[in-house]
Amino acid sequence: MLSLSSRQQLVIGIALTLLMALTRSHHWAALHALPDASWAVFFLAGMYLRAFWVAPVLMLGAVLVxxxxxTWGGVSSFCVSPAYWLLIPAYGALFLAGRVYARHHRLSWSALPWLLGSALAGAVLAELFSSGGFYFFSGRFAEPGLGEFLPRLVKYFPLNLSTMATYLGLAAVIHVAVASLRGDARHTG
Structure with missing residues:
Protein backbone atom coordinates (compact mmCIF):
# COMPACT_ATOMS: atom_id res chain seq x y z
CA MET A 1 0.00 0.00 0.00
CA LEU A 2 1.23 3.47 -0.81
CA SER A 3 1.91 5.68 2.17
CA LEU A 4 2.41 9.29 1.16
CA SER A 5 2.52 12.41 3.29
CA SER A 6 -0.10 15.12 2.84
CA ARG A 7 2.55 17.29 1.19
CA GLN A 8 3.52 14.55 -1.28
CA GLN A 9 -0.15 13.99 -2.13
CA LEU A 10 -0.65 17.73 -2.65
CA VAL A 11 2.30 17.92 -5.05
CA ILE A 12 1.08 14.85 -6.95
CA GLY A 13 -2.48 16.19 -7.03
CA ILE A 14 -1.35 19.53 -8.46
CA ALA A 15 0.87 17.81 -11.04
CA LEU A 16 -1.98 15.51 -12.14
CA THR A 17 -4.42 18.41 -12.37
CA LEU A 18 -2.00 20.42 -14.50
CA LEU A 19 -1.28 17.41 -16.72
CA MET A 20 -4.99 16.92 -17.36
CA ALA A 21 -5.60 20.63 -17.97
CA LEU A 22 -2.70 20.90 -20.41
CA THR A 23 -3.42 17.76 -22.42
CA ARG A 24 -7.19 17.35 -22.34
CA SER A 25 -8.49 16.98 -25.88
CA HIS A 26 -5.79 19.15 -27.44
CA HIS A 27 -7.40 22.29 -26.06
CA TRP A 28 -4.16 24.25 -25.93
CA ALA A 29 -2.58 25.08 -29.29
CA ALA A 30 1.01 24.94 -28.07
CA LEU A 31 0.50 21.42 -26.74
CA HIS A 32 -1.57 20.04 -29.60
CA ALA A 33 0.76 17.08 -30.07
CA LEU A 34 0.31 15.76 -26.51
CA PRO A 35 -2.43 13.13 -26.20
CA ASP A 36 -5.12 13.50 -23.55
CA ALA A 37 -3.85 12.25 -20.18
CA SER A 38 -7.27 12.19 -18.47
CA TRP A 39 -7.52 8.41 -18.18
CA ALA A 40 -4.07 8.09 -16.66
CA VAL A 41 -4.72 11.07 -14.38
CA PHE A 42 -7.80 9.44 -12.85
CA PHE A 43 -6.02 6.11 -12.42
CA LEU A 44 -2.98 7.77 -10.82
CA ALA A 45 -5.18 9.93 -8.60
CA GLY A 46 -6.88 6.79 -7.33
CA MET A 47 -3.50 5.22 -6.76
CA TYR A 48 -1.68 8.10 -5.06
CA LEU A 49 -4.29 10.32 -3.42
CA ARG A 50 -6.12 9.06 -0.33
CA ALA A 51 -9.10 11.44 -0.28
CA PHE A 52 -12.12 10.28 -2.27
CA TRP A 53 -13.23 13.88 -2.84
CA VAL A 54 -10.35 14.17 -5.31
CA ALA A 55 -12.31 12.23 -7.96
CA PRO A 56 -15.29 14.62 -8.15
CA VAL A 57 -12.95 17.63 -8.01
CA LEU A 58 -10.95 16.25 -10.95
CA MET A 59 -14.21 15.57 -12.80
CA LEU A 60 -15.30 19.17 -12.25
CA GLY A 61 -11.86 20.25 -13.46
CA ALA A 62 -12.33 18.24 -16.66
CA VAL A 63 -15.74 19.86 -17.22
CA LEU A 64 -14.24 23.30 -16.60
CA VAL A 65 -11.41 22.67 -19.08
CA THR A 71 -16.50 28.80 -24.96
CA TRP A 72 -13.26 30.72 -25.44
CA GLY A 73 -10.92 28.38 -27.26
CA GLY A 74 -12.95 27.62 -30.35
CA VAL A 75 -12.90 23.86 -29.73
CA SER A 76 -15.81 21.90 -31.21
CA SER A 77 -18.61 20.98 -28.82
CA PHE A 78 -19.37 17.78 -30.77
CA CYS A 79 -18.60 15.51 -27.79
CA VAL A 80 -20.82 17.46 -25.40
CA SER A 81 -24.10 15.60 -25.65
CA PRO A 82 -26.67 13.90 -23.43
CA ALA A 83 -24.03 11.16 -23.00
CA TYR A 84 -21.45 13.55 -21.47
CA TRP A 85 -22.55 12.57 -17.96
CA LEU A 86 -21.29 9.02 -18.62
CA LEU A 87 -17.79 10.38 -18.10
CA ILE A 88 -18.60 10.20 -14.37
CA PRO A 89 -18.69 6.37 -14.24
CA ALA A 90 -15.88 6.19 -16.83
CA TYR A 91 -13.51 8.30 -14.76
CA GLY A 92 -14.83 6.74 -11.56
CA ALA A 93 -13.87 3.29 -12.85
CA LEU A 94 -10.33 4.50 -13.53
CA PHE A 95 -10.08 6.12 -10.09
CA LEU A 96 -11.29 2.93 -8.39
CA ALA A 97 -8.93 0.81 -10.50
CA GLY A 98 -6.09 2.99 -9.21
CA ARG A 99 -7.35 2.38 -5.67
CA VAL A 100 -7.32 -1.38 -6.25
CA TYR A 101 -3.74 -1.25 -7.50
CA ALA A 102 -2.64 0.96 -4.59
CA ARG A 103 -3.64 -1.79 -2.16
CA HIS A 104 -1.27 -4.19 -3.91
CA HIS A 105 1.53 -1.79 -4.79
CA ARG A 106 5.11 -2.56 -3.92
CA LEU A 107 8.30 -1.71 -5.74
CA SER A 108 8.68 -5.20 -7.13
CA TRP A 109 8.11 -7.05 -10.38
CA SER A 110 5.53 -9.16 -8.54
CA ALA A 111 3.23 -6.11 -8.40
CA LEU A 112 3.27 -5.74 -12.19
CA PRO A 113 0.31 -8.11 -12.82
CA TRP A 114 -1.76 -6.04 -10.37
CA LEU A 115 -0.77 -2.84 -12.15
CA LEU A 116 -1.52 -4.23 -15.61
CA GLY A 117 -4.75 -5.94 -14.54
CA SER A 118 -6.21 -3.01 -12.65
CA ALA A 119 -5.20 -0.49 -15.34
CA LEU A 120 -6.68 -2.69 -18.08
CA ALA A 121 -9.92 -3.30 -16.16
CA GLY A 122 -10.30 0.42 -15.49
CA ALA A 123 -9.55 1.26 -19.13
CA VAL A 124 -12.06 -1.27 -20.49
CA LEU A 125 -14.80 0.10 -18.24
CA ALA A 126 -13.86 3.69 -19.11
CA GLU A 127 -14.01 2.89 -22.82
CA LEU A 128 -17.37 1.18 -22.53
CA PHE A 129 -18.86 4.06 -20.51
CA SER A 130 -17.33 6.90 -22.50
CA SER A 131 -17.26 5.62 -26.09
CA GLY A 132 -20.18 3.26 -25.66
CA GLY A 133 -22.18 5.92 -23.89
CA PHE A 134 -21.40 8.47 -26.59
CA TYR A 135 -22.25 6.05 -29.36
CA PHE A 136 -25.53 4.83 -27.89
CA PHE A 137 -26.81 7.92 -26.04
CA SER A 138 -25.37 11.03 -27.69
CA GLY A 139 -27.98 11.24 -30.42
CA ARG A 140 -25.18 11.67 -32.98
CA PHE A 141 -25.77 8.27 -34.63
CA ALA A 142 -28.98 7.50 -36.53
CA GLU A 143 -29.39 3.85 -35.59
CA PRO A 144 -26.84 2.78 -33.00
CA GLY A 145 -26.24 -0.94 -32.74
CA LEU A 146 -23.58 -3.40 -31.67
CA GLY A 147 -22.74 -4.19 -35.28
CA GLU A 148 -21.53 -0.64 -35.80
CA PHE A 149 -20.22 -0.04 -32.27
CA LEU A 150 -17.84 -3.02 -32.10
CA PRO A 151 -15.73 -1.91 -35.10
CA ARG A 152 -15.54 1.57 -33.54
CA LEU A 153 -14.42 -0.01 -30.27
CA VAL A 154 -11.70 -1.96 -32.09
CA LYS A 155 -10.63 1.21 -33.90
CA TYR A 156 -10.47 3.66 -30.97
CA PHE A 157 -9.80 1.61 -27.83
CA PRO A 158 -6.21 0.59 -28.73
CA LEU A 159 -5.24 4.25 -29.14
CA ASN A 160 -6.86 5.23 -25.84
CA LEU A 161 -5.24 2.27 -24.09
CA SER A 162 -1.79 2.96 -25.53
CA THR A 163 -2.04 6.63 -24.54
CA MET A 164 -2.94 5.65 -20.99
CA ALA A 165 -0.15 3.06 -20.93
CA THR A 166 2.38 5.66 -22.09
CA TYR A 167 1.46 8.05 -19.28
CA LEU A 168 1.39 5.23 -16.71
CA GLY A 169 4.80 4.06 -17.94
CA LEU A 170 6.17 7.57 -17.54
CA ALA A 171 4.65 7.75 -14.04
CA ALA A 172 6.25 4.40 -13.17
CA VAL A 173 9.67 5.63 -14.31
CA ILE A 174 9.27 8.78 -12.20
CA HIS A 175 8.04 6.71 -9.23
CA VAL A 176 11.03 4.35 -9.39
CA ALA A 177 13.46 7.26 -9.88
CA VAL A 178 12.09 9.09 -6.84
CA ALA A 179 12.22 5.90 -4.77
CA SER A 180 15.83 5.33 -5.87
CA LEU A 181 16.83 8.90 -5.06
CA ARG A 182 15.29 8.53 -1.63
CA GLY A 183 17.28 5.31 -1.20
CA ASP A 184 14.16 3.40 -0.31
CA ALA A 185 14.87 -0.09 -1.66
CA ARG A 186 11.60 -1.46 -0.30
CA HIS A 187 9.65 1.67 -1.26
CA THR A 188 5.99 1.53 -0.29
CA GLY A 189 5.06 5.10 -0.92
Whole structure:
Protein backbone atom coordinates (compact mmCIF):
# COMPACT_ATOMS: atom_id res chain seq x y z
CA MET A 1 0.00 0.00 0.00
CA LEU A 2 1.23 3.47 -0.81
CA SER A 3 1.91 5.68 2.17
CA LEU A 4 2.41 9.29 1.16
CA SER A 5 2.52 12.41 3.29
CA SER A 6 -0.10 15.12 2.84
CA ARG A 7 2.55 17.29 1.19
CA GLN A 8 3.52 14.55 -1.28
CA GLN A 9 -0.15 13.99 -2.13
CA LEU A 10 -0.65 17.73 -2.65
CA VAL A 11 2.30 17.92 -5.05
CA ILE A 12 1.08 14.85 -6.95
CA GLY A 13 -2.48 16.19 -7.03
CA ILE A 14 -1.35 19.53 -8.46
CA ALA A 15 0.87 17.81 -11.04
CA LEU A 16 -1.98 15.51 -12.14
CA THR A 17 -4.42 18.41 -12.37
CA LEU A 18 -2.00 20.42 -14.50
CA LEU A 19 -1.28 17.41 -16.72
CA MET A 20 -4.99 16.92 -17.36
CA ALA A 21 -5.60 20.63 -17.97
CA LEU A 22 -2.70 20.90 -20.41
CA THR A 23 -3.42 17.76 -22.42
CA ARG A 24 -7.19 17.35 -22.34
CA SER A 25 -8.49 16.98 -25.88
CA HIS A 26 -5.79 19.15 -27.44
CA HIS A 27 -7.40 22.29 -26.06
CA TRP A 28 -4.16 24.25 -25.93
CA ALA A 29 -2.58 25.08 -29.29
CA ALA A 30 1.01 24.94 -28.07
CA LEU A 31 0.50 21.42 -26.74
CA HIS A 32 -1.57 20.04 -29.60
CA ALA A 33 0.76 17.08 -30.07
CA LEU A 34 0.31 15.76 -26.51
CA PRO A 35 -2.43 13.13 -26.20
CA ASP A 36 -5.12 13.50 -23.55
CA ALA A 37 -3.85 12.25 -20.18
CA SER A 38 -7.27 12.19 -18.47
CA TRP A 39 -7.52 8.41 -18.18
CA ALA A 40 -4.07 8.09 -16.66
CA VAL A 41 -4.72 11.07 -14.38
CA PHE A 42 -7.80 9.44 -12.85
CA PHE A 43 -6.02 6.11 -12.42
CA LEU A 44 -2.98 7.77 -10.82
CA ALA A 45 -5.18 9.93 -8.60
CA GLY A 46 -6.88 6.79 -7.33
CA MET A 47 -3.50 5.22 -6.76
CA TYR A 48 -1.68 8.10 -5.06
CA LEU A 49 -4.29 10.32 -3.42
CA ARG A 50 -6.12 9.06 -0.33
CA ALA A 51 -9.10 11.44 -0.28
CA PHE A 52 -12.12 10.28 -2.27
CA TRP A 53 -13.23 13.88 -2.84
CA VAL A 54 -10.35 14.17 -5.31
CA ALA A 55 -12.31 12.23 -7.96
CA PRO A 56 -15.29 14.62 -8.15
CA VAL A 57 -12.95 17.63 -8.01
CA LEU A 58 -10.95 16.25 -10.95
CA MET A 59 -14.21 15.57 -12.80
CA LEU A 60 -15.30 19.17 -12.25
CA GLY A 61 -11.86 20.25 -13.46
CA ALA A 62 -12.33 18.24 -16.66
CA VAL A 63 -15.74 19.86 -17.22
CA LEU A 64 -14.24 23.30 -16.60
CA VAL A 65 -11.41 22.67 -19.08
CA UNK A 66 -13.95 21.52 -21.68
CA UNK A 67 -16.17 24.53 -21.00
CA UNK A 68 -13.31 27.02 -21.33
CA UNK A 69 -12.01 25.31 -24.47
CA UNK A 70 -15.42 25.35 -26.13
CA THR A 71 -16.50 28.80 -24.96
CA TRP A 72 -13.26 30.72 -25.44
CA GLY A 73 -10.92 28.38 -27.26
CA GLY A 74 -12.95 27.62 -30.35
CA VAL A 75 -12.90 23.86 -29.73
CA SER A 76 -15.81 21.90 -31.21
CA SER A 77 -18.61 20.98 -28.82
CA PHE A 78 -19.37 17.78 -30.77
CA CYS A 79 -18.60 15.51 -27.79
CA VAL A 80 -20.82 17.46 -25.40
CA SER A 81 -24.10 15.60 -25.65
CA PRO A 82 -26.67 13.90 -23.43
CA ALA A 83 -24.03 11.16 -23.00
CA TYR A 84 -21.45 13.55 -21.47
CA TRP A 85 -22.55 12.57 -17.96
CA LEU A 86 -21.29 9.02 -18.62
CA LEU A 87 -17.79 10.38 -18.10
CA ILE A 88 -18.60 10.20 -14.37
CA PRO A 89 -18.69 6.37 -14.24
CA ALA A 90 -15.88 6.19 -16.83
CA TYR A 91 -13.51 8.30 -14.76
CA GLY A 92 -14.83 6.74 -11.56
CA ALA A 93 -13.87 3.29 -12.85
CA LEU A 94 -10.33 4.50 -13.53
CA PHE A 95 -10.08 6.12 -10.09
CA LEU A 96 -11.29 2.93 -8.39
CA ALA A 97 -8.93 0.81 -10.50
CA GLY A 98 -6.09 2.99 -9.21
CA ARG A 99 -7.35 2.38 -5.67
CA VAL A 100 -7.32 -1.38 -6.25
CA TYR A 101 -3.74 -1.25 -7.50
CA ALA A 102 -2.64 0.96 -4.59
CA ARG A 103 -3.64 -1.79 -2.16
CA HIS A 104 -1.27 -4.19 -3.91
CA HIS A 105 1.53 -1.79 -4.79
CA ARG A 106 5.11 -2.56 -3.92
CA LEU A 107 8.30 -1.71 -5.74
CA SER A 108 8.68 -5.20 -7.13
CA TRP A 109 8.11 -7.05 -10.38
CA SER A 110 5.53 -9.16 -8.54
CA ALA A 111 3.23 -6.11 -8.40
CA LEU A 112 3.27 -5.74 -12.19
CA PRO A 113 0.31 -8.11 -12.82
CA TRP A 114 -1.76 -6.04 -10.37
CA LEU A 115 -0.77 -2.84 -12.15
CA LEU A 116 -1.52 -4.23 -15.61
CA GLY A 117 -4.75 -5.94 -14.54
CA SER A 118 -6.21 -3.01 -12.65
CA ALA A 119 -5.20 -0.49 -15.34
CA LEU A 120 -6.68 -2.69 -18.08
CA ALA A 121 -9.92 -3.30 -16.16
CA GLY A 122 -10.30 0.42 -15.49
CA ALA A 123 -9.55 1.26 -19.13
CA VAL A 124 -12.06 -1.27 -20.49
CA LEU A 125 -14.80 0.10 -18.24
CA ALA A 126 -13.86 3.69 -19.11
CA GLU A 127 -14.01 2.89 -22.82
CA LEU A 128 -17.37 1.18 -22.53
CA PHE A 129 -18.86 4.06 -20.51
CA SER A 130 -17.33 6.90 -22.50
CA SER A 131 -17.26 5.62 -26.09
CA GLY A 132 -20.18 3.26 -25.66
CA GLY A 133 -22.18 5.92 -23.89
CA PHE A 134 -21.40 8.47 -26.59
CA TYR A 135 -22.25 6.05 -29.36
CA PHE A 136 -25.53 4.83 -27.89
CA PHE A 137 -26.81 7.92 -26.04
CA SER A 138 -25.37 11.03 -27.69
CA GLY A 139 -27.98 11.24 -30.42
CA ARG A 140 -25.18 11.67 -32.98
CA PHE A 141 -25.77 8.27 -34.63
CA ALA A 142 -28.98 7.50 -36.53
CA GLU A 143 -29.39 3.85 -35.59
CA PRO A 144 -26.84 2.78 -33.00
CA GLY A 145 -26.24 -0.94 -32.74
CA LEU A 146 -23.58 -3.40 -31.67
CA GLY A 147 -22.74 -4.19 -35.28
CA GLU A 148 -21.53 -0.64 -35.80
CA PHE A 149 -20.22 -0.04 -32.27
CA LEU A 150 -17.84 -3.02 -32.10
CA PRO A 151 -15.73 -1.91 -35.10
CA ARG A 152 -15.54 1.57 -33.54
CA LEU A 153 -14.42 -0.01 -30.27
CA VAL A 154 -11.70 -1.96 -32.09
CA LYS A 155 -10.63 1.21 -33.90
CA TYR A 156 -10.47 3.66 -30.97
CA PHE A 157 -9.80 1.61 -27.83
CA PRO A 158 -6.21 0.59 -28.73
CA LEU A 159 -5.24 4.25 -29.14
CA ASN A 160 -6.86 5.23 -25.84
CA LEU A 161 -5.24 2.27 -24.09
CA SER A 162 -1.79 2.96 -25.53
CA THR A 163 -2.04 6.63 -24.54
CA MET A 164 -2.94 5.65 -20.99
CA ALA A 165 -0.15 3.06 -20.93
CA THR A 166 2.38 5.66 -22.09
CA TYR A 167 1.46 8.05 -19.28
CA LEU A 168 1.39 5.23 -16.71
CA GLY A 169 4.80 4.06 -17.94
CA LEU A 170 6.17 7.57 -17.54
CA ALA A 171 4.65 7.75 -14.04
CA ALA A 172 6.25 4.40 -13.17
CA VAL A 173 9.67 5.63 -14.31
CA ILE A 174 9.27 8.78 -12.20
CA HIS A 175 8.04 6.71 -9.23
CA VAL A 176 11.03 4.35 -9.39
CA ALA A 177 13.46 7.26 -9.88
CA VAL A 178 12.09 9.09 -6.84
CA ALA A 179 12.22 5.90 -4.77
CA SER A 180 15.83 5.33 -5.87
CA LEU A 181 16.83 8.90 -5.06
CA ARG A 182 15.29 8.53 -1.63
CA GLY A 183 17.28 5.31 -1.20
CA ASP A 184 14.16 3.40 -0.31
CA ALA A 185 14.87 -0.09 -1.66
CA ARG A 186 11.60 -1.46 -0.30
CA HIS A 187 9.65 1.67 -1.26
CA THR A 188 5.99 1.53 -0.29
CA GLY A 189 5.06 5.10 -0.92
Missing amino acids: DYVAI
